[in-house]
Amino acid sequence: MAAAAGGSGACLSLLLALLFLSLSGRCLTDRGNLAKPKNAQVDVMNSNFTLKWDWDGKCNMKDCNVTFSAYYRLVKRKLSRGWQKLSGCLRVSATICDFSSSKLDFLKKYRLRIKAEEGEKNSEWSSAIKFVPYEIAEIGPPDIQVEAVDGLIRINISAPGNSDKTPMWEASDFSYWVEFWKNNSTEQKQKKLVHYNDRIDNLDPNTTYCLKIKALLNGEKESAFSPVHCVHTENADANKVPRPKNVRVNALNRNFVLKWDWDETYGKNMTFTVAHCRAFEKKFKKKDCWDTVSGCEKVTTSECDLSSKIIFEGKYEFRVRAINGTEETAWSKEIEFTPSIDTEIGPPSKVKVKLINGSVYLEISHPEEDGSRSMKDYLGFTDLSYRVFTWTNSSNSWEKRFEEDRTHFAIPESELYPQTLYCLKVQAFLPTSNKTGHFSAIECVTTEAGPAGSGGSEALWVVAGDHAGTWRMESGKYSAVLVAVISFFSVAIVCLLVTGFCYGVYCLHRWIKYIFFPSCKLPSNIEECFHEVSLKNAFIPYAAEPTENCSITMNIVTENTEETDIKNYAEHCMQSSVDSGNYSNEDEVNDCPLEET
Incomplete structure (x- = not known):
């Protein structure tokens, strides 16, 4: 009976346990289970990170004290660390959180998941999502300041995300696109701004203009337009002296001359002052980077030599203003100048052509070669090469015969036509940028008489060190044949004319002799x-x-x-x-x- 009583107690205990679980499940069902979060999404604007998700729990979040926490980990082949708490997204009561302070690496790939919490209870994890901050980041509209000064609109732009503690992009990575229009007109004009500090010229006086700007990131992404800003230009003053126009830099090799246009009807005795700003100073947000160029203060001509003031590897902006006593005009429009890009390549310093033992030798000196440095030694010109163009007296036009980064060439005698005038000119160029230089002066040489070997009938070889390039002379071959044919027919025609003339003289002589001097014989x-x-x-x-x-x-x-x-x-x-x-x-x-x- 004791055994039976023990078995009955065990069964009773099991029934009570099942009843308790049933009642507990019903209670939980009445309160609602903690559903797992779903549809998680990460939004990145500039350097601001936002996490959003959905939750279908049945209880009111304010009443049941449900919170959410997000965890992340770096996606890579071998995990050195497990899931980590996401700063800014721990035990938040809303279905959105800001984790900009988490300091994630913008270029790395992460995995992220979320769970719901209530007291000691937790929901299942949401489905993990993957993202790379830089790839999903959107560019916010730039912040701009606009003002009308001296008949133009001055624009100052702050790069998107520039105010963030850890910006995702450098300010120099952006260019800007502006749309502006008259306030009472639907016509729109467009202009691409290179820097964050620019101006719009050629505006009507006493007119209200409105504009909006968007940012362009390295040609990959673009932002939305900024809010519209409107400004009013000032009235035109007929007595006001205009500012210099068409400011430009004439750059050839290492010679830089700044020039501008000036209407002398406003005064012939005006003086001019030139100011410049270095690009790196603008990059570091120096408010007033403009300095007067030494030697270009109060010049009386409409140009100034900047050759000794410019570093070839630098980048500059220039502007000019006119001065008449104590009266100063507004500054001209600023222009940009990058010597390594905007400088023109001059002709070779020297091109020597010599005829030695029947062969032609060509020696080229780099542009602006002064014995110590040449244009080839400067930034952007390290791959300086040359094109050689030739002309012979049997052809009618110049032909490109050679293109190589060499300065010494030799044309063997066996591949030259005898007693032929060869002329050539040389042009420097940069293969990487397809930038061409000025032509050298034409140099000519006449080959010697004598056997010409192949005479260039197949090809003309130009030897440069251990390398050789081919100069095709097909046109010379055909021209020589044509000259030979013409010469043959010319000689034949002359011979026929001479023979006909002699025969005519002979006949005339016989006729005269027959008429006036008959030959009669007496018996x-x-x-x-x-x-x-x-x-x-x-x-x-x-x-x-x-x-x-x-x-x-x-x-x-x-x-x-x-x-x-x-x-x-x-x-x-x-x-x-x-x-x-x-x-x-x-x-x-x-x-x-x-x-x-």
């Missing part, structure tokens, strides 16, 4: 009689002379009578023919009878 029996008479005289007419009758007394010799008669008769006829100009005249022959004695 052989008469030619023997006239062998002493010139043939030329036979073609010259003579005036006819009167013939005389004559008688010849001849002594007839008995021996050879017949031969003597014939001889005398021939002499008589010849005499008559010469005198009369006739070769034979029958009448005259009859007038010469032979008389015998």
